[in-house]
Amino acid sequence: MRKLHILTAASLLTLTACGGGGDSDDGGVTPTPPPPQPSDNLQACSGDIPGLSSQSTDTDIQFWLEPAYTAAQPASIVATIPNSVGALFKWRQLSGTSVELVSSESPVLAMELPQSGDYEFELTVNRNGQQQTASVNITASAQNTNALNVRLDHQVAEGDGISLRLDDTGASGDASWCQVSGPALKADLDNANRPLMTAPQVSSDSVIHIRASRNNQTDDVYLLVTDEPAIGSNALFDTQTARVHAYNPDSNYASAVEKCIYNTQVRLAQCTVSELPLLGQVNSTPNLDSIMNRVLVSHDWMGDNFKAFLQNKDPDGDFAQLLQSVTAVVISYDIRPSFYWVATGAIYLDPSDLWLTPAQRDTINEAPDFRSGFGNDLQFLMPWRYIKDNDYASDYYSPAVRTTRTLDDIEPDLASLLYHELAHANDFFPSSIHNSINAATLYDEFVTRNDQKLLISDQLTSAYPLQSSEMRGLAQVRFMGETANATQKAYLPADITSFFSNDIASDFYAYSTTREDAAMLFEEAMMSHRLGIQRDVAVTNSPEQVSAETVIVDWGQRGRIGDNTLQSRAALVLDKMMPGIGGNTLVAGLPEPVQMNAGQSWAANLVLGSSQQSSRVSANSQQTEIQPPLRLSGNRHRLPTNDNQ
Structure with missing residues (x-):
């Protein structure tokens, strides 16, 4: 997780993690620690390795080619230019069997x-209004x-995670x-088949060549570590961020989102409302193009898939409406x-x-959430999952x-994430105040x-405050890393x-901040x-040993949002965040909660009210999952470093 800079007491209220904002009633600041940094240098390889x-x-473009290319094996072409900061890269394929180019906007074409056969690729680099184009040919053997396959060669900013x-x-x-x-690379090899590393500081763009070996097989990995501007004083992000670019470079807001949002x-308050207003301040009618004009991505496929999801999986226009309360x-x-950040x-x-x-999927960093060790000395867990028809709502991959996925496959997880994060945006800047x-x-x-x-x-909180000081x-x-007392x-x-079952929170995470309380209610009700x-x-x-089979339920509910004691709270949030939705009618129509069977495992409580067993079988016949990994409360959202509760 990226460490966010703590400013002054005046900025306590800024960050609402993927669930809300963190705040303290006394105005104190609880810093968010950076992720663990690998400390051991990789051993130097022996022998003469090309x-x-x-x-x-x-x-100005210089290509760097591997000694050999082999079909069906990860490979890359690295391109370097003098001082690549601010440069935009765009690759396209000119000849050969069609290749999926997931990093076409990176200097490293992975x-x-x-x-087998011949391939030709073309790279166009735009920098300071100047454009240069060059092409390169490679040949793949059978x-x-x-072969041992390591994924994935890529560009990484100095100091960022790998x-x-x-x-x-x-x-x-x-x-x-x-x-x-x-340059010497530090690595965490606790899981040697999924190593985690931190890119070194460099004075100019530098290629790092590393090798993996297993059972007399080897594969080489090439990382381009790019020199980046020094982190500014009082920067909101005080550890390195990935290079991102406007998904639509022709957008009127491309320059503003690239300057104001993620670098x-x-x-704090670097950009004015006139430079980068909320979407709803410009056009109160939801419009897909206007939304995509505010999207920043590290890889274009991310914007492509986000756009496709909004086009095909938002029939009621919820996300388009809720997105009016964000700048980007x-x-x-x-x-x-x-997370969301005010x-x-x-x-x-x-x-x-x-x-x-x-x-x-290969392009996504797999570094674990640094909070995974918080609260390990507590004697309880609070897992969660989304369920439909007595089965997991989404497949685990x-x-x-x-394997591949469809928009239908990603809908449950992505929809719940968007409902949650956009609840934060509408908590802070609801449509009723845009004008x-x-x-x-x-x-x-x-x-x-x-x-x-x-x-x-x-x-x-004023109308329906949570009561449990213990929770x-x-x-x-559990979520902020404070030390547990005796x-x-x-x-x-x-x-x-x-403590929990007699209170009116929908989830344990609701107790982390008042912002999370509201977002959890909204997310669960809308899902x-x-x-x-x-x-x-x-x-x-x-x-x-924690798993769905080993944890034993002391108490649990399915559809807690339908509990009578929560409905007034949920209706208030729904009506304020989505005027016209009819909060009271909506929550009155939600299913009644179903109690879990105490004394049985979390896995055994998957099917409630039926004797028929259920198993997870993905759409891809290669994979069957009986139980996905256990999800614990708050694991999908970043808690704010601080915020006003």
């Missing part, structure tokens, strides 16, 4: 050549069926890694987990819910399986609204059941209303 060969052109993955070929044993050339030079949408391979007015989406092909925003910046507008307790989440304190441990460590699942998908929540034990 590296990339250079190919000059009659432009690909898998489908068959497929090597015993993840690589070996294909699961059924071979036993872990891989070993060594570095052939380039290490962005400062950022989708980047290094965002994990997702400091920029944008939502930041983890692309894990957007990939449709294995090659697209193991990274080890190279009355007079402040110079959105942040100024937020400060005024926050001081006067005008946010929807403030109104929710609120435990949320600070009393909290002693709580058993039965204690948590008494049930629009898609007929209900959310399970439970209190379980916390065994040493």
